[in-house]
Amino acid sequence: MSGLLEVQGVSKRFGGLTAVREVDFTMAEGELVGLIGPNGAGKTTLFSLLSGFLHPDEGRIRFADIDLDGLTPERRCRLGLTRTFQLVKPFANMTVEENVMVGAFVRVGTPRAARAEASRILALTGLASLARSRAGTLPVEQRKRLEVARALATRPRLLLLDEVFAGLNPTEINGMVAFLETLHAERMTLLVIEHVMAVIMRVSERIVVLHHGEKIAEGAPAEVVRNRRVVDAYLGEEFALA
Amino acid sequence: MTSTRPAVLLVVVLGLMALPLTTSNDYYLDIIVQIFLWGAAATAWNLLGGYAGQFSLGHAAFFGIGAYTSSLLLTGARVSPWLGMLAGALLAALFALVIGYLSIRLRGPFFTLSTIALTEVLQILAIHWRGLTGGSEGVSLPNAASVWTMTFDGRRTYAYVGLGFLLLAVLVSWLIERSRWGYYLVAIREEEDAARSIGVPVLGVKLGAAALSACLTAVVGTFYAQYVLWIEPAHTFSIDISIQLALMVIIGGLGTLLGPLIGAALIIPLNMFLRAWLGAAVSGLYLVIYGLVLVLVVLYARAGIVAEVQRVMRRHPVPRQSPA
Amino acid sequence: MIFVELVLAGLMLGGVYALISIGLTLIFGVLRVVNFAHGEMLMLGMFAAYWASTLGGLPPYVTAVAALPLFALFGWLVYRLIVRRTLGMGDVVQIFATVGVGVVLQNAALVLWTGDFRTIRSGYADAVLRVGGIQVSVPLLVAFAVAIGVSGLLFLFLNRTLEGRAVRAVAQDPISALALAIDTDRVYMRTFVLGVCCVGLAGVLLAPSYPIFPAIGLSFGLVSYVVVVLGGLGSMAGALLGGFVIGLIEVLSGYFLGTALKQAIYFLIFVLVLLVRPQGLFGQRGAETMGFGKIA
Numbered sequence: 001m002s003g004l005l006e007v008q009g010v011s012k013r014f015g016g017l018t019a020v021r022e023v024d025f026t027m028a029e030g031e032l033v034g035l036i037g038p039n040g041a042g043k044t045t046l047f048s049l050l051s052g053f054l055h056p057d058e059g060r061i062r063f064a065d066i067d068l069d070g071l072t073p074e075r076r077c078r079l080g081l082t083r084t085f086q087l088v089k090p091f092a093n094m095t096v097e098e099n100v101m102v103g104a105f106v107r108v109g110t111p112r113a114a115r116a117e118a119s120r121i122l123a124l125t126g127l128a129s130l131a132r133s134r135a136g137t138l139p140v141e142q143r144k145r146l147e148v149a150r151a152l153a154t155r156p157r158l159l160l161l162d163e164v165f166a167g168l169n170p171t172e173i174n175g176m177v178a179f180l181e182t183l184h185a186e187r188m189t190l191l192v193i194e195h196v197m198a199v200i201m202r203v204s205e206r207i208v209v210l211h212h213g214e215k216i217a218e219g220a221p222a223e224v225v226r227n228r229r230v231v232d233a234y235l236g237e238e239f240a241l242a
Numbered sequence: 243m244t245s246t247r248p249a250v251l252l253v254v255v256l257g258l259m260a261l262p263l264t265t266s267n268d269y270y271l272d273i274i275v276q277i278f279l280w281g282a283a284a285t286a287w288n289l290l291g292g293y294a295g296q297f298s299l300g301h302a303a304f305f306g307i308g309a310y311t312s313s314l315l316l317t318g319a320r321v322s323p324w325l326g327m328l329a330g331a332l333l334a335a336l337f338a339l340v341i342g343y344l345s346i347r348l349r350g351p352f353f354t355l356s357t358i359a360l361t362e363v364l365q366i367l368a369i370h371w372r373g374l375t376g377g378s379e380g381v382s383l384p385n386a387a388s389v390w391t392m393t394f395d396g397r398r399t400y401a402y403v404g405l406g407f408l409l410l411a412v413l414v415s416w417l418i419e420r421s422r423w424g425y426y427l428v429a430i431r432e433e434e435d436a437a438r439s440i441g442v443p444v445l446g447v448k449l450g451a452a453a454l455s456a457c458l459t460a461v462v463g464t465f466y467a468q469y470v471l472w473i474e475p476a477h478t479f480s481i482d483i484s485i486q487l488a489l490m491v492i493i494g495g496l497g498t499l500l501g502p503l504i505g506a507a508l509i510i511p512l513n514m515f516l517r518a519w520l521g522a523a524v525s526g527l528y529l530v531i532y533g534l535v536l537v538l539v540v541l542y543a544r545a546g547i548v549a550e551v552q553r554v555m556r557r558h559p560v561p562r563q564s565p566a
Numbered sequence: 567m568i569f570v571e572l573v574l575a576g577l578m579l580g581g582v583y584a585l586i587s588i589g590l591t592l593i594f595g596v597l598r599v600v601n602f603a604h605g606e607m608l609m610l611g612m613f614a615a616y617w618a619s620t621l622g623g624l625p626p627y628v629t630a631v632a633a634l635p636l637f638a639l640f641g642w643l644v645y646r647l648i649v650r651r652t653l654g655m656g657d658v659v660q661i662f663a664t665v666g667v668g669v670v671l672q673n674a675a676l677v678l679w680t681g682d683f684r685t686i687r688s689g690y691a692d693a694v695l696r697v698g699g700i701q702v703s704v705p706l707l708v709a710f711a712v713a714i715g716v717s718g719l720l721f722l723f724l725n726r727t728l729e730g731r732a733v734r735a736v737a738q739d740p741i742s743a744l745a746l747a748i749d750t751d752r753v754y755m756r757t758f759v760l761g762v763c764c765v766g767l768a769g770v771l772l773a774p775s776y777p778i779f780p781a782i783g784l785s786f787g788l789v790s791y792v793v794v795v796l797g798g799l800g801s802m803a804g805a806l807l808g809g810f811v812i813g814l815i816e817v818l819s820g821y822f823l824g825t826a827l828k829q830a831i832y833f834l835i836f837v838l839v840l841l842v843r844p845q846g847l848f849g850q851r852g853a854e855t856m857g858f859g860k861i862a
Binding site for chain 3: 347370
Binding site: 083 | 425426429435439440443
């Protein structure tokens with residue numbers, strides 16, 4: 001049985017530093033998997049490898065039975081793999097609506113259709129009232145939502161979310177969690193990097209833990225939390241597990 | 243990003259059409275022709291520089307290709323410049339595609355560097371390939387007025403032909419602004435990586451913009467050749483042309499529809515005025531002023547004069563039209 | 567024998583190119599700014615030597631030292647008034663601010679001194695060293711020696727002194743450097759001034775060997791960009807090696823292909839580098855795409 005995403009023995013080195021070391025895991029369609037690990041564990045590097053911004057030195061990545069080797073990020077998005085960025089990158093001089101339209105254009109051809117799609121997505125993500133605002137003027141929480149909305153417009157099969165909760169207050173976190181759960185309920189496959197542990201434990205079906213580029217644990221949240229290696233890895237970090 | 247309102251455009255177009263009728267003085271008509279000519283070229287540059295954010299200082303190459311292709315075809319094979327123009331546009335587009343493909347991974351200043359290098363090479367080729375281009379002496383074009391050879395008797399006629407090219411460039415920009423391609427261009431300019439991650443075909447979009455920009459610039463180059471009736475490498479492939487185009491667009495407003503024209507309308511008269519005032523002897527002085535203006539605008543008013551004016555006007559409520 | 571002379575000439579020229587490019591790569595490596603006015607600054611250095619020689623009778627190697635404070639002041643002014651305001655401001659500002667400076671410098675020179683070709687008439691300019699049947703131009707030899715010397719000094723500075731390490735820290739990670747209480751603005755300023763001094767010095771040393779006129783900045787500037795791209799953006803060693811390679815190629819191609827195609831060769835090299843190894847000989851992969859470089 002092959003999963004939607006298959007990562008096999010993927011490694012990436014930068015000069016002398018091994019950022020990702022022989023990482024294996026798979027994801028089935030519709031799963032919500034959390035990707036955690038201390039700072040510098042290689043999580044964002046892994047996202048860059050999955051989305052095509054970096055090329056692995058070793059290993060393979062298969063998505064929907066297609067080998068992604070050599071495919072550009074644009075191409076992967078068309079295939080259904082979209083990522084967001086930890087440091088959000090809104091198109092500052094475009095309106096919120098236009099930002100989302102850019103994402104929609106990968107599926108529809110005309111500005112009119114894109115605008116319709118964007119309206120739908122904006123309503124879904126609670127950004128409808130800001131449709132005509134310049135993206136550059138938005139506060140952090142809205143920017144993060146915009147980043148997600150824009151990615152959603154590409155109708156991904158697999159969405160890679162990079163720290164969407166960072167910098168949000170508890171109310172905003174709840175809102176985002178509810179939103180993720182809606183997406184999950186609609187069978188969208190999600191791989192979520194997160195530092196805010198309380199959230200990731202709540203939301204994920206399964207968790208993959210990276211440390212120094214290696215996968216050190218994988219399993220249900222409750223198991224992972226009790227894993228000796230995981231606890232050791234986080235000792236010294238400012239964390240409250242669960 | 244919001245598209246310019248059709249009503250505004252209509253008013254501007256009507257105004258431009260009326261402009262050549264306001265004077266019979268050759269000197270002023272010359273200024274008008276030049277405003278239209280350089281406005282068209284600047285609008286072409288804006289496609290790549292303003293909308294896509296790829297700053298080329300090599301557009302003189304396309305300008306020169308257009309000018310030389312049509313001129314050599316005219317003098318060598320009696321081909322009408324109207325056809326030669328198309329050949330020039332095609333050549334320029336091909337050239338842009340090749341260079342674009344090579345430079346595609348270069349960002350910011352490195353892309354600009356490579357465009358400078360390529361113009362230099364073309365200039366050298368034009369100077370040394372004397373058999374083809376006549377070398378430094380350049381190419382002289384026949385003076386006889388005839389529509390078929392794109393040569394006209396009065397400057398007013400030239401003005402209207404030039405206006406035609408300007409309107410072509412503006413129309414192309416307007417159509418792109420409102421199309422998917424236009425959104426893609428701006429997205430790439432704003433955040434190229436984010437654009438890639440949501441499926442924007444960056445390579446295709448950039449190359450397309452480069453080719454289109456090159457085409458239009460080459461077309462204007464042909465018109466230029468037919469206006470001045472003598473072209474030579476030192477001027478036609480000069481980096482000064484490239485810088486002037488960029489300057490006009492930056493002053494008028496990068497990535498706006500009418501910014502390039504506004505920039506041209508400001509710079510050309512200034513140019514003529516300075517030359518008249520300072521005299522031919524101090525031929526570099528107006529360029530010193532250009533350079534200073536460029537530095538000042540870029541440091542203190544980088545959205546362009548249009549945007550600055552709008553910003554000031556925003557203190558007083560005005561019907562809204564957001565700048566790009 | 568001819569071949570040996572050509573190689574020597576190529577190396578001498580290469581040394582000069584290296585000296586010109588060191589300033590450029592230093593400024594880029596630390597400030598992440600491509601100095602589009604680099605060629606024009608070289609031109610100013612050449613004119614400095616010319617006027618010092620014509621008006622004051624000073625030989626270029628004296629001007630080289632005496633003019634340094636002038637170059638430093640000039641660099642400081644350009645940094646404080648202009649370059650500093652371009653940092654972190656995006657492509658438009660960074661590119662066109664220095665382009666504008668270049669335009670101003672070139673045309674101010676044109677206005678002040680006209681486009682006439684000038685040459686330095688002095689014994690020094692024509693001096694030639696004869697070793698075993700081979701002729702070597704003395705000014706170029708001096709420039710070569712200075713290039714090596716300056717590279718060596720810079721290397722020592724960057725790697726062995728505290729200040730130099732601060733420079734490297736800022737080059738690698740300005741934010742962390744700030745956190746370490748390094749005054750990044752001062753580092754930027756000093757690096758820029760250093761870069762300007764290097765290129766001004768190169769101009770003075772080159773002046774005896776070339777005609778001096780305002781537009782000469784353009785061709786030398788272009789060469790320095792090619793050298794820096796070839797050697798790797800931000801790499802001292804790259805600028806040195808790249809300079810030699812370009813110098814050799816230029817002399818050899820000039821001899822075998824004629825001077826006309828010389829400059830076309832640069833472009834070819836430029837293109838080849840971009841295609842085959844865009845980070846250059848010593849640069850970090852991605853420098854030309856992301857604009858990052860390692861000072862080495």
